[in-house]
Amino acid sequence: MRQGSAGGSGSGLDPTDGEGVTSGLPPGDVGAAPRRSARSRPRVPEEPEPGVGLGAEVGDARLVERARAGDDAAFAALVSRYERKLVRVLTRLVRDGELGRDLAQETLWRVYSRLDRFDTARRFGPWLFRVGVNLGLDWLRRHAGTAASAPVSIDRPAGDGRPAFDVADPDPRVRVELAQEVQFVLERIPVTYRTILVLRDLEGFSSAEVAAIVNRREATVRWRLARAREMFREHWERRHGSGPSSTPGRGEGER
Amino acid sequence: MSMSSPRAGCRWYARRLPLLAGGELAGSERRKVERHLIACGACRSRREALAGALGVLHAVAAEVPAGASDLSDAGSLWPALRQQIREERHAPRRPASGLGLDDWSDRLPGWLRLRPRGRVVSLAGLAAAAVVALVAAGGVERWAWWRAEGVIRAARRPADVPPSLLTVQPLPTSGPVLVWEPSHPASHPSSAAAAAPAATPDGSERVDYDLDAGTPMGPDARERTAKASY
Numbered sequence: 507m508r509q510g511s512a513g514g515s516g517s518g519l520d521p522t523d524g525e526g527v528t529s530g531l532p533p534g535d536v537g538a539a540p541r542r543s544a545r546s547r548p549r550v551p552e553e554p555e556p557g558v559g560l561g562a563e564v565g566d567a568r569l570v571e572r573a574r575a576g577d578d579a580a581f582a583a584l585v586s587r588y589e590r591k592l593v594r595v596l597t598r599l600v601r602d603g604e605l606g607r608d609l610a611q612e613t614l615w616r617v618y619s620r621l622d623r624f625d626t627a628r629r630f631g632p633w634l635f636r637v638g639v640n641l642g643l644d645w646l647r648r649h650a651g652t653a654a655s656a657p658v659s660i661d662r663p664a665g666d667g668r669p670a671f672d673v674a675d676p677d678p679r680v681r682v683e684l685a686q687e688v689q690f691v692l693e694r695i696p697v698t699y700r701t702i703l704v705l706r707d708l709e710g711f712s713s714a715e716v717a718a719i720v721n722r723r724e725a726t727v728r729w730r731l732a733r734a735r736e737m738f739r740e741h742w743e744r745r746h747g748s749g750p751s752s753t754p755g756r757g758e759g760e761r
Numbered sequence: 762m763s764m765s766s767p768r769a770g771c772r773w774y775a776r777r778l779p780l781l782a783g784g785e786l787a788g789s790e791r792r793k794v795e796r797h798l799i800a801c802g803a804c805r806s807r808r809e810a811l812a813g814a815l816g817v818l819h820a821v822a823a824e825v826p827a828g829a830s831d832l833s834d835a836g837s838l839w840p841a842l843r844q845q846i847r848e849e850r851h852a853p854r855r856p857a858s859g860l861g862l863d864d865w866s867d868r869l870p871g872w873l874r875l876r877p878r879g880r881v882v883s884l885a886g887l888a889a890a891a892v893v894a895l896v897a898a899g900g901v902e903r904w905a906w907w908r909a910e911g912v913i914r915a916a917r918r919p920a921d922v923p924p925s926l927l928t929v930q931p932l933p934t935s936g937p938v939l940v941w942e943p944s945h946p947a948s949h950p951s952s953a954a955a956a957a958p959a960a961t962p963d964g965s966e967r968v969d970y971d972l973d974a975g976t977p978m979g980p981d982a983r984e985r986t987a988k989a990s991y
Contacts, residue, residue, distance in 0.1 A: 578843065585839045593838075594825070611838050615845055673820045685824045688817060706783070707818040713785055728785055735779035739814035 566630040599642035613638035632718035699734035782811040
């Protein structure tokens with residue numbers, strides 16, 4: 507597993523370097539959880555290219571060019587490559603699976619409509635996700651405070667004496683509960699920071715890709731990511747304590 | 762253990778701990794932080810806490826998001842999208858109204874037209890009043906610019922408009938149909954006529970439409986679009 511270099515060139519996006527795009531998974535192969543250490547970036551397992559008659563070696567740029575020339579199968583291949591991840595990212599942002607799909611379809615439509623204006627010197631993936639993330643953020647902005655966006659939490663008040671989540675517990679119910687709790691805590695984080703956290707730590711985009719998607723300089727993204735992780739840690743600890751190795755009370759200075 | 766604030770001497774290192782935990786720190790910065798950790802127990806505790814939090818995120822990363830309808834259940838988005846594409850290619854030109862405004866509204870980007878989930882605001886009955894109000898508020902410039910944009914786009918690529926993401930509703934008169942979906946709170950149909958002039962050159966409440974990305978954007982849009990694009 508690659509330990510991230512600052513703004514590393516590896517990515518969760520490029521299908522042609524085998525780094526793992528969550529698209530084209532055969533049906534039924536859902537949620538495979540790769541083993542990972544706490545300090546490495548999340549990695550999705552390598553996936554086979556979709557069988558649309560286009561070889562794995564055909565890069566995005568070629569597909570974009572062909573799609574612009576009217577080759578719908580080429581655009582279909584692009585859709586195949588990215589739709590799962592797109593739906594996932596949007597669902598994490600707006601917290602509704604059906605809405606995530608709707609927004610993903612809208613995203614793909616807009617991207618299709620704008621293919622002729624797309625500069626092929628740019629990478630397709632980050633552009634696609636930029637359109638998608640903007641749509642998602644826009645939806646959130648328009649529906650802030652409505653019932654649809656109210657976070658749902660498991661009733662688990664802090665300090666009720668129950669042990670903290672066992673992150674390694676393979677029980678699917680625990681994993682679902684963990685995911686819901688994470689979602690709940692994410693809602694507590696301002697959306698700018700939340701977005702970066704979702705893209706980087708939940709979806710595995712590199713810092714460079716995140717910067718391209720949110721249209722900020724990479725240095726800015728790094729600092730926001732650092733802040734976002736601190737915010738998440740703080741909120742998480744407030745709800746769930748800080749783990750079995752923690753000692754009560756405040757510690758200061760040397761151990 | 763709750764994290765106490767880092768001492769002054771630790772602050773430089775403490776700020777970088779989240780990046781160390783996530784692997785974004787490299788080179789001399791990373792070495793400096795790691796050297797500091799050898800001596801500083803407080804920072805070591807902080808790093809562990811961060812690693813724990815990151816572990817939670819990574820554990821959840823592989824899960825299908827809570828509430829998501831996974832693609833393998835609902836199927837690919839491609840069939841519906843392909844249908845949209847075909848419909849758009851074969852969409853008949855809508856009959857021009859007497860004022861030619863229907864044609865013009867056809868050339869608006871999709872988000873500005875009728876939307877199934879959005880609000881359809883027909884200003885048909887108030888068309889004259891709206892135009893007067895917009896002119897009075899100096900908005901005619903923007904209107905004309907929109908129209909010009911639409912015409913230019915149409916000239917470039919006649920079939921540019923997205924197909925009906927929505928159904929077309931027949932207009933009682935030949936007035937323009939404007940869909941107003943600003944992130945401005947005053948977007949109710951009843952206040953649309955009032956909102957239209959209020960949303961223009963006043964500035965503070967204005968919603969900018971980022972036509973390049975095609976999304977209505979909030980007040981920070983100028984900042985975003987002003988940055989060097991990717």
